[in-house]
Amino acid sequence: MTATADTEAPWHIVGCGRMGGLAARYLHAAGWPVVVVRDTSATVLRLAYRDADGRALSTLELPVRPPRALPTISRLLVATKTPFTAKAIASLTLSPEATVLRLQNGIGSLDGLLPAGCRPIEVVTASAVKSAADGALTVVAENETVFGGTPAPAWWPALQSRWPQADWQTDIGPAQRAKLAVNAVLNPLTALYDVDNGALLERADIAAEARHLAAETDAILSALDADWPGNTLERVYEIAGATAANMSSMRADLRAGAATEISAINGWLVDQAARLGLATPAHTAIIARIRARSP
Numbered sequence: 001m002t003a004t005a006d007t008e009a010p011w012h013i014v015g016c017g018r019m020g021g022l023a024a025r026y027l028h029a030a031g032w033p034v035v036v037v038r039d040t041s042a043t044v045l046r047l048a049y050r051d052a053d054g055r056a057l058s059t060l061e062l063p064v065r066p067p068r069a070l071p072t073i074s075r076l077l078v079a080t081k082t083p084f085t086a087k088a089i090a091s092l093t094l095s096p097e098a099t100v101l102r103l104q105n106g107i108g109s110l111d112g113l114l115p116a117g118c119r120p121i122e123v124v125t126a127s128a129v130k131s132a133a134d135g136a137l138t139v140v141a142e143n144e145t146v147f148g149g150t151p152a153p154a155w156w157p158a159l160q161s162r163w164p165q166a167d168w169q170t171d172i173g174p175a176q177r178a179k180l181a182v183n184a185v186l187n188p189l190t191a192l193y194d195v196d197n198g199a200l201l202e203r204a205d206i207a208a209e210a211r212h213l214a215a216e217t218d219a220i221l222s223a224l225d226a227d228w229p230g231n232t233l234e235r236v237y238e239i240a241g242a243t244a245a246n247m248s249s250m251r252a253d254l255r256a257g258a259a260t261e262i263s264a265i266n267g268w269l270v271d272q273a274a275r276l277g278l279a280t281p282a283h284t285a286i287i288a289r290i291r292a293r294s295p
């Protein structure tokens with residue numbers, strides 16, 4: 001039997017850009033009403049999806065509502081870039097037991113921002129979406145997406161049946177930390193040196209910095225998790241090789257003069273280290289260098 005969504009409560013999306021747009025496609029396909037939350041005069045958002053070869057996949061029209069026009073929200077998906085999280089949800093009214101999906105890189109960007117009683121669900125994805133010049137969303141890579149942080153809710157089978165390679169891990173910590181560890185090395189270095197990901201394998205100066213960052217990352221994550229594999233540098237080289245010609249999101253943000261996600265990535269590691277009494281000279285320095293170059 002095909003799993004079906006209970007359609008009583010719509011999903012509201014704050015941050016319906018590339019990732020939020022991808023999530024909207026699957027939430028809609030699973031049968032839920034989907035509403036985009038944005039303080040704008042537009043009342044409809046038209047999304048067009050393409051595959052990596054530019055072939056049209058589908059289109060979707062979603063209602064857009066400003067926060068002030070919304071009733072109490074019981075299902076929210078947050079997919080802004082992390083620096084905009086607080087502002088994006090500030091004027092929303094969430095029901096006391098609202099479910100909140102956080103589809104963002106980094107860790108902790110919603111900490112302290114949700115009413116007690118909310119059910120936060122973390123989403124870690126290896127998929128990649130770009131926007132084309134005409135605004136269409138190009139699904140560059142469809143890879144594993146892990147949801148979790150709580151036991152799976154009753155509606156999970158409906159979404160899983162529509163979201164390719166979606167998996168549930170009640171303890172999502174290991175998946176989050178594995179992604180964050182790679183991001184904490186690859187993103188700031190490619191951003192600061194303004195290079196494609198593959199440069200980490202080619203440039204000795206960048207590789208030397210990568211070793212320091214990876215060693216600190218492994219020390220922090222080993223202190224947090226006795227099972228941490230301690231393989232950050234190996235994973236960084238693996239991803240840098242597999243995505244050699246790609247531009248990291250932090251490099252793209254820096255180039256665009258936009259705020260970066262450094263606080264939710266390297267900042268999270270430094271906060272953990274401070275709690276544990278560990279030194280982080282490499283991460284502290286790279287955060288300062290990124291902040292000096294971004295708004």
Ligand SMILES: NC(=O)c1ccc[n+]([C@@H]2O[C@H](COP(=O)([O-])OP(=O)(O)OC[C@H]3O[C@@H](n4cnc5c(N)ncnc54)[C@H](OP(=O)(O)O)[C@@H]3O)[C@@H](O)[C@H]2O)c1
Nearest residue numbers: 015016017018019020079080081084087088104105128129
């Ligand atoms: N794109 C990917 O392939 C990918 C892959 C893995 C993880 N991620 C993660 O997913 C998250 C989202 O990234 P993204 O690439 O989807 O970013 P994005 O395309 O820039 O989308 C973010 C969206 O948030 C909107 N927004 C900003 N402030 C808002 C506010 N106050 N209220 C409502 N909406 C607001 C933006 O609208 P405006 O454009 O109008 O400002 C934009 O549509 C990030 O944490 C990123 O690291 C992305």
